[in-house]
Amino acid sequence: MQVTVYQMRRNGVEIPGELLGDEARNIGELRLGVFHDGERRRPTKAARLQRDNGDVVMELVDVHVDAIKASRMVIKGIERRKTDRGVVEFAQAWLCVQAGGPLLETSREKFFKSSGGTQH
Known part of the structure; x- marks a missing residue:
């Protein structure tokens, strides 16, 4: 499924x-799906x-789907990042918006919409 992902x-x-x-x-x-996890040397949900x-742009491991509504889905899991100190793991959530669905407004767009002003 083609999506736009926002890291939450x-x-x-x-x-x-x-x-x-x-x-x-x-x-x-x-x-x-279930993929082989080279770091943990076992299959894991990802x-x-x-x-x-x-090419893999982003990956979450030990994932679960937290919510689905219309063209949006929230997935939660663990994000791994390689640093100079080694691999670091963080809690992460993705907001996935299906292609063609409405994207989130930026704070600038929200400001102009609420103030009734026009953008330049």
């Missing part, structure tokens, strides 16, 4: 909902966002 946490800390639209949008093919050529 930064370094394990939740991003306020009203600022979520300002975060980077990652677009790709969402794959949910969510992967992949490009058309198969």
Whole structure:
């Protein structure tokens, strides 16, 4: 399924909902399933966002679907990041918006909409 993904946490800390639209949008093919986990040397439930050529853009392990509504879904799991100190794991949640569904408004768009002003 083609989706736009918003990461709902930064370094394990939740991003306020009203600022979520300002975060980077990652677009790709969402794959949910059981994959071999090289770090843990075992199969694990994972969510992967992949490009058309198969490159994995983002991955969550030990995932579960938290909520589904219309063209949106929230997936929660563990994000791994390689740092100079080794691999670090953080709690992470993705808001996945199906292709063609309405994207989140940025804080700038919300401001102009609520103030009745026009954007330049």
